[in-house]
Structures are given as C-alpha cells and as structure tokens.
Amino acid sequence: MTDQPHTDDIIGIGFGPANLSLAIALTDALRGAAVRPSLRFLERQESFGWHRAMMLPGADMQISFVKDLVSLRDPTSPFSFINYLHGKGRLNAFLNLKTFNPSRVEYNDYLAWAAEHFSDVATYGETVEAVRPETRDGRLAAFVLTGRDAAGRPRLRRCRHLVLAAGGDPAIPEPFARLAGDRRLMHASWYLPGIAAALGAPRLDGPQPRILVVGAGQSAVEIAVDAGARYPRALVDLAIRGPALKPADDSPFVNEIFDPEAVDRVHDAPEPVRAELIAAHRATNYAVVDADLIQSFYATLYEQEVSGQTRYRLRRSTRVVAIEPAGSGLRAELRDDVAGTQEHQTYDAVICATGYHRAAVPAMLEPLRPFMAADTVDRRYRLHLEPAEPRVSLHLQGVSEPSHGLTETLLSILPVRAGEIAGTILDAERAARAAIRPAAAP
Structure with missing residues (x-):
C-alpha cells in the first residue's frame, strides 16, 4: 500500500446508472473547458452490469425509455436511448414494437453501451471499505479511500469531491x-x-x-x-x-410524483407533510x-x-x-x-423478494462522522461537512427518499439529479481555482 495515494479531483463510488449519468453530466459540463478536473469511478463488480441476476425472459422496464441517462436534462445528447438504438441499427424495429418500455435485457445493454464510453475513468473490481478524513489545520481537506483492488491487494485513493452511489443492501x-x-x-x-x-x-x-x-x-x-x-x-x-x-398505480396524476419538479415539492414541504406525501404514493412503487x-x-x-x-x-x-x-x-x-x-x-x-435497505449514512462513511453537521443531504444531495475547506464536498445518491421523495431510489430523474450534482461540484471547483489564481499584473 502506497503512503501517498494518487489524488483525483472527483471520485464516484459505484458505477451503476446513477454515477454513469453523473459521468455524462460532468463530461457535458466540461466540454470545451480550459481546466478539467480529473474523474475516477470505482465499481466493485468485475465489469459493468445492472441487476444481472434479474435478467428474466420477457421482463420489461417499468419506466419509459425517455427517462434514460440524459434525455430529461438534454434530449439532444448522444447518450440517449434513441441514439443507442440508432447506433445498434434497431431504431425502426423498436418503433414497430409500439412500446415505451424496452425489455430489461435491452436496457442493461444500453447502460453497458454508455459505460463503454467511460472505460478510461472507470476502475472495475475495486471495493471501497472506508472513507477517512484528511485534515489540514483542523479542517477537512480531502477524503482518503481505503479498499482492495481486483486482486485483493490494499488500495488507497484520495479526492476532494466524493459522490457515493453504491446502491442498497x-x-x-x-x-x-x-x-x-x-x-x-x-x-x-x-x-x-x-x-x-x-x-x-x-x-x-x-x-x-x-x-x-x-x-x-x-x-x-x-x-x-x-x-x-x-x-x-x-x-x-x-x-x-x-x-x-x-x-401499481401508474395513472397520470399520481405519476407526477416521479417528475423532476416533484423533488422540490417534497423537499420544501414541512416534515410531517413530506412523510404524508411519500406514504400517499407508496402504491406506485x-x-x-x-x-x-x-x-x-x-x-x-x-x-x-x-x-x-x-x-x-x-x-x-x-x-x-x-x-x-x-x-x-x-x-x-x-x-x-x-x-x-x-x-x-x-x-x-x-x-x-423483500427489497433493499438504504442507510441515511452508509457504513463506509462512519469515519467522517465527526465532521457531519447532519445525517441528511441538502436539496442538491450534498451532505454538509464542517469544518471543511470550500473545495471539499460529499454527495449521496439513492439514500434520501425521506427528504427528496420516491424518485431517489429509482431511475426516473437520474439525469436531472446528475446535472444538479455536477453543477454544484464544478461551481466549487471554479470558485476554488479562481481564489488561488495569481492576481493579474497591473
């Protein structure tokens, strides 16, 4: 194990649909930028795969293909499901099916197709066991990730921005x-x-x-x-x-709970009302x-x-x-x-078939507990840490249903959420880099 781990600006733990959508959002936001923060995504599986053990014959997706990795944020993106079909030569044949719901097998293939575009920044077979704080003058300055690579060897990594999307247990x-x-x-x-x-x-x-x-x-x-x-x-x-x-209740008015705008309605509601909203729509999921x-x-x-x-x-x-x-x-x-x-x-x-458990703060983050001001993320999925340097941030995906609503554990608004997280991280990076930039000569 090296004593001086490599430092990335941004690390994502987990490379399923949530962080894959984030990778796309970051790439889009950085296109043409003069300064590009370094990215790395860590996935414990040996290769990309989404719910492999449930690829059942005849099983279809329960959401529209329009709710893919990008379209709700940018319908012109080359990472859309439509462009995937076009590239595979199946667009006309899919249209002839007259369905909004592709098979689960095909949707997994779409996700794998998108993931292939990020093979240079995705590391497979690496398990993160704990995230520890690195401090400077008593302030949180970076995250140190300890874990093991595909061969079982100890691995250290370091970053300033961390996005955890490891899924449920x-x-x-x-x-x-x-x-x-x-x-x-x-x-x-x-x-x-x-x-x-x-x-x-x-x-x-x-x-x-x-x-x-x-x-x-x-x-x-x-x-x-x-x-x-x-x-x-x-x-x-x-x-x-x-x-x-x-x-399942998938009628139009009820289905509005899965619109991106519903996150604001749920998050901004008083806590008792928020809980009632989520409970009232449980029959959707x-x-x-x-x-x-x-x-x-x-x-x-x-x-x-x-x-x-x-x-x-x-x-x-x-x-x-x-x-x-x-x-x-x-x-x-x-x-x-x-x-x-x-x-x-x-x-x-x-x-x-008893579902999944999602802790508000995943166990691997426990070493950061002394810096956590709260157990819940803010509207942009950022967990507030203090005292911390401005360039440090921790975002959580998939664990905030009580505060953000039913979309949190589903695929419905992945691109919108990814865009919000990418924007928050890149705004912090730009501000930090501007602060350390030498003053222009008079």
Missing part, C-alpha cells in the same frame, strides 16, 4: 437472516445464479423441487413465474402478507405489481383450477414465522393470519 428479514450463507436461501438480487446453485439444471424426471418465494412486489411475482417456467416440475409457493396482490402481470398470474392460477393440476399457490395473508435446515431442504413454518392456522413445509429453495 439486500434486505433479508428475520427469520431468514439466520440462514445467511445457506445456498438454499437467496435474495432476489441473486436469483438467477442462486436458483441454479440451489437446484442445479432443470430435469424432466425425478422429484419435484419445492420453491418458496416471499414478497408481494413485482420482483416476487416475476420470480415465481420464472421459477415455474425454468423448472417445469417445480411446485412454487408465493407467500404474501396481504390478502391480495395489488396493482412498493409491494405492488404491474396490472398485466397480475392478470397473467391470475389466469395461470385459474387454469390450474380447470385442469386440476396445481403447481403454483398464492399463500395469502401468510407469514414465515420460522425456518430451519431440514435434510436437503429448508423447513418453514407458515402462519395464515386470517385462518389462524400454521403448517410446516420443506422447500428446496427459498427466495426473499
């Missing part, structure tokens, strides 16, 4: 968390490789594997349907706490399913009634109150809260 609630490390239990974020590790290759003979999916949102139903299709002999249970699967998928899944359950052959079961008002290893499977105790009954069932694979 899989939320695995009790009692499932006690089985962490058991290959038969997985989170939705690890579904495709996880189900293969738990069940192996699909077979048309032999025992019927039992699969339990826990969750009531889009991912849960997609996984339940995919698991049954992927393993044609599988028996699939979908356990939900509520009495029914609920459709949490524990809800696209109406067409609900219709299709209901039809599948009805066809089972007609044929008398049951492979899928919707376990309504059901909680898993205990789960433990039992031979080659996992023995779950399921409670039906309406009927007041409990039963035991052994499963060969259990998938928790």
Whole structure:
C-alpha cells in the first residue's frame, strides 16, 4: 500500500446508472473547458452490469425509455436511448414494437453501451471499505479511500469531491437472516445464479423441487413465474402478507410524483407533510405489481383450477414465522393470519423478494462522522461537512427518499439529479481555482 495515494479531483463510488449519468453530466459540463478536473469511478463488480441476476425472459422496464441517462436534462445528447438504438441499427424495429418500455435485457445493454464510453475513468473490481478524513489545520481537506483492488491487494485513493452511489443492501428479514450463507436461501438480487446453485439444471424426471418465494412486489411475482417456467416440475409457493396482490398505480396524476419538479415539492414541504406525501404514493412503487402481470398470474392460477393440476399457490395473508435446515431442504413454518392456522413445509429453495435497505449514512462513511453537521443531504444531495475547506464536498445518491421523495431510489430523474450534482461540484471547483489564481499584473 502506497503512503501517498494518487489524488483525483472527483471520485464516484459505484458505477451503476446513477454515477454513469453523473459521468455524462460532468463530461457535458466540461466540454470545451480550459481546466478539467480529473474523474475516477470505482465499481466493485468485475465489469459493468445492472441487476444481472434479474435478467428474466420477457421482463420489461417499468419506466419509459425517455427517462434514460440524459434525455430529461438534454434530449439532444448522444447518450440517449434513441441514439443507442440508432447506433445498434434497431431504431425502426423498436418503433414497430409500439412500446415505451424496452425489455430489461435491452436496457442493461444500453447502460453497458454508455459505460463503454467511460472505460478510461472507470476502475472495475475495486471495493471501497472506508472513507477517512484528511485534515489540514483542523479542517477537512480531502477524503482518503481505503479498499482492495481486483486482486485483493490494499488500495488507497484520495479526492476532494466524493459522490457515493453504491446502491442498497439486500434486505433479508428475520427469520431468514439466520440462514445467511445457506445456498438454499437467496435474495432476489441473486436469483438467477442462486436458483441454479440451489437446484442445479432443470430435469424432466425425478422429484419435484419445492420453491418458496416471499414478497408481494413485482420482483416476487416475476420470480415465481420464472421459477415455474425454468423448472417445469417445480411446485412454487408465493407467500404474501396481504390478502391480495395489488396493482401499481401508474395513472397520470399520481405519476407526477416521479417528475423532476416533484423533488422540490417534497423537499420544501414541512416534515410531517413530506412523510404524508411519500406514504400517499407508496402504491406506485412498493409491494405492488404491474396490472398485466397480475392478470397473467391470475389466469395461470385459474387454469390450474380447470385442469386440476396445481403447481403454483398464492399463500395469502401468510407469514414465515420460522425456518430451519431440514435434510436437503429448508423447513418453514407458515402462519395464515386470517385462518389462524400454521403448517410446516420443506422447500428446496427459498427466495426473499423483500427489497433493499438504504442507510441515511452508509457504513463506509462512519469515519467522517465527526465532521457531519447532519445525517441528511441538502436539496442538491450534498451532505454538509464542517469544518471543511470550500473545495471539499460529499454527495449521496439513492439514500434520501425521506427528504427528496420516491424518485431517489429509482431511475426516473437520474439525469436531472446528475446535472444538479455536477453543477454544484464544478461551481466549487471554479470558485476554488479562481481564489488561488495569481492576481493579474497591473
């Protein structure tokens, strides 16, 4: 480990859609500039990939392609989804689909295409473990990042502006968390490789594997349907706490909560009103399913009634109150809260489609705690630090839903948010460089 780490002006931790959009915004803002701050983005994955484990056949995006990495900020940008289609020679064919929602596989390919343009400033396979303060005269002067490179060697980096967009941590609630490390239990974020590790290759003979999916949102139903299709002999249970699967509300007036202007409305509202606004719109994003998928899944359950052959079961008002290893499977105790009954069932694979946890201040930033004036970011996603030099800034992406609204963890306004963060950082850089510029000769 070097004692004098290389210094970049701007470092982004994580190189998913949020920081990829920031890379584009910074590049656009610096085009033609005489002085260009140095950039570096660090990504723990070995190569670019967005939700690889959920690239399910037939799964579409839940947002319009117009809400890509750039168009809401600059519809003329060469990084638009439309230009991606043009470059791939698929623009006319995509138009013939008559849809605003590309497949998840195609959207991932679009993101990877955009990321390729920044291969010179993106470092893959590098994990940041902690961010520590560097002080000068008692003031925060820089950030020192400690971590490991792709070969596992210790790595030090240093920067003045830091943007953290590392994504959420899989939320695995009790009692499932006690089985962490058991290959038969997985989170939705690890579904495709996880189900293969738990069940192996699909077979048309032999025992019927039992699969339990826990969750009531889009991912849960997609996984339940995919698991049954992927393993044609599988028996699939979908356990939900509520009495029914609920459709996502994507009506026009409600959908305005995902407009860039909604961030101001939410952020500027008094705190109790802000919480009410977010709660009133939860049916747009949490524990809800696209109406067409609900219709299709209901039809599948009805066809089972007609044929008398049951492979899928919707376990309504059901909680898993205990789960433990039992031979080659996992023995779950399921409670039906309406009927007041409990039963035991052994499963060969259990998938928790239970969302993500996002701390207001990610754990890697704890060494900076003495300089944090608050746990929440300002309107431009900047975490206030003091005492700190003017040229130092810390921005967080994806953790500020309570203050900025439902768009914070989604793709809806990525380019607008990226533009705001880029502008804040570059304004600070320009001001700092102007302050140290020698006075002009008389």
